[in-house]
Amino acid sequence: MSPPDVRDELTRAHHDEWARVVASLTRRFGDLGLAEDAAAEAFATAVERWPAEGTPPNPGAWLTTTANRKAIDRIRRESKRDHKHQEAAMVHDDHEAEPLGVLDDDRLRLVFTCCHPALAMEARVALTLRMVGGLTVPEISRAFFVQESAMARRLTRAKAKIAAARIPYRVPTAEDLPTRVSGVLAVLFLVFNEGYLTSGADTDPIRQDLTGEAIRLTRMLRDLLPDDGEVAGLLALMLLTDARRSARVSPGGELVPLDEQDRSVWDRALVAEGHRLVRERLDAGAAPGRYQVMAAINAVHTSARTMRDTDWSQVVALYDQLHDLEPSPVVALNRAVALAELDGPQVALAVVEPLGEPLSGYHAYHAVRADLLRRMGRGEEARAAYTRAIELAGNTAESASLTRRRGELT
Amino acid sequence: MQYLVSVIDDGTGPETATEEAAVDAFNDRLRSEGYWVFAGGLGSPDPATVVDNRGSEAVFTDGPFVESKEYLAGFWILEAPDLDVVLRLAAEGSRACNRKIEVRPFL
Structure with missing residues (x-):
């Protein structure tokens, strides 16, 4: 096998197997940190050996076996750990008989x-990306503009609290x-939104690494909880939002509002998948939660050929x-x-x-108000509102778009 | 596994009769379901005395060691298999005594 093929195999194995390896080791040894370290070692061994020896027929089993061995080596090396380990072992239920299925x-x-x-929310996000997503500490630090040492401390503290x-x-x-599911979805949605509307003055407006990772993890969750309507709803919402990615930022780096987007460049496969999920939930006939309703709103938008x-x-x-x-002022603003x-x-x-009153510090409130005032011909008030929105906007493409609209006022 | 479940008073004032009754009922449940280890009420920290005998002689200081609007007004020590169990109990306890609660594991 040629090296590029092995690299692909390694990437795929990392995507498909990382969470499984960490999860099964955590269960066996009752120690999240040990599972993480042993999994990382197993993947490092794969990177060393697969190019020379070829990819094993069952990469997942190979990685799990190797990681198990690494974990046992570690426990032996720190022999006194055995005793401590017993005490610190995480609690898990041993009632295997329950028909939990998937x-x-x-x-x-x-x-x-x-x-x-x-x-803490930031700890949940970091832990999920590390333990479930398999991102490295430097990758997570870069994603959230946090110093590596600070991110490492955040993870260490979270693992220590769990124990x-x-x-x-x-x-x-x-x-x-x-x-608890809605807590998990909140973490995934936060990761997606940080990618979709990145904050920070000198950053790319859309961080595809984060949106992609959020979608991947939500897909995984959907495989694990196929009957949960909100999981399906969040996945649909992400797909229908991500489908518009290439129309959302102009070549000049400006955020393009929905009414000005070139709908022909929307990703049709993602739109179709999102619509399928929304229809599936409608057919289920169960009362929808917030993600399903938000997905349905996006399905209406992506069904229309023009604004x-x-x-x-x-x-x-x-x-x-x-x-x-969700009776929040932000929802009321979007409804308006x-x-x-x-x-x-x-x-x-x-x-x-x-x-x-509640939204005075929220850029979107001023932007919406500015657009409405502009359409009503109240130019001076619109200008002031745009200015306030620009001051508050954290996303570079968004402020560029607001600045242009303010400039177009007569 | 034992947890210290502290009751935090943030200006709520003395316990009302309703709260006392609710806490009594909650305590009965803790005992009958095997979570109870110990519990105690503390009231305001005003009568506290701080003792420091690290030097040549013991020094007694009137008042709590830290002045704050929030203070420890009581606590439970609970035996529970894991945090999820104790968090659910603490949520009920907070409702019963009508105060914030902090959960900490013993070493």
Whole structure:
């Protein structure tokens, strides 16, 4: 086999097997840190040996066996660890008989442990990307503009808390499952959004590494929890959002609003997959959660050939539904944007104005207000609102777009 | 595994009769389900005395070692197999005593 092929095999094995190896070792040895180190060693051994010896017939089994051996070597090297290890071993349920089916995948235990609500959100994100996603500490540090040493400390602290406070390595009980799943989805959505609308003055506006990783992990979660509507909803939402990626930023690095996007460059395969998932959830007939409703909104947008063709009454109705589930001023603001298309900017502005109190520090509030004022011919007020939005916008492409629109005011 | 479950008073004031009854019921449950190790109420930190005998003689200082609006108003020591179990108990305890609660594992 030629070296490039082996490199592909290694990349694929890393994508497919990392979480499985870490998860099964954590289960066997009850120690997340040990599992992580042994998995990393096993992959390093693969990088050394596969090019010369060829890829083993079952890469996953090879990696798990090698990682197990590395873990046992480590435990032997630190012989006194044996005793400590017993004490520190993580709790997991031994009731194997329960017919959990696909829920019984060790990777699911890993995901729930990494996204445990007793950990800080930033720790959950870092742990999930490291333990489940297999990203290295330098990669995660770069993704979140955090110093490597600080990111390493964050991970170490999180692992220490899991051990010391006994965060269990277990799929939550049926009673806790919906809340805990929504906690996992919040982590994945945060990773996606950070990639989709990156903050930071000198950064690329879209970080495909992060959006791609979020989609990959959400796909994995969907394989593990195929009947969970919100998992399907989040995956659909990500796909339908990511489908518009190449139309979203102009060659000049400006964020292109929906009404100006070249819809012919939207990724049709991703749109089709997203629509399939949304239809699947509609057919299921269960009351949708917030991700499913947001996915449905995006499905309406991606079904329309032009901005004018969009079924705005449907969009507004879906935002009403979303607002019932999540009565937040941000949802009300987004609803107002759709309302402007349905009933005109004046009606929308009346809805937007009262949101100024809670959203005064949110750039999108000022941007929406500016657009509505511009459409109503109130140029001076629009200019001031654009200026405020530009001051608050964290994304480079977004401020470029706002600056242009302000410049076009007469 | 034992956990220290501390009750944090952030200006809530003295315990009301309703809270006391709710805490009693919660304590009964902790005992009957085998989580109970020990518990105690502390009230305000005003009568505290700080003792420091690291030097040549013991020094007694009137008042708590740290002045703060939030103070430890009581605690449970609970025996639980893992954090998920104790977090669920702590959530019920917080509701019962109508105060914030901190959960810490013993070493």
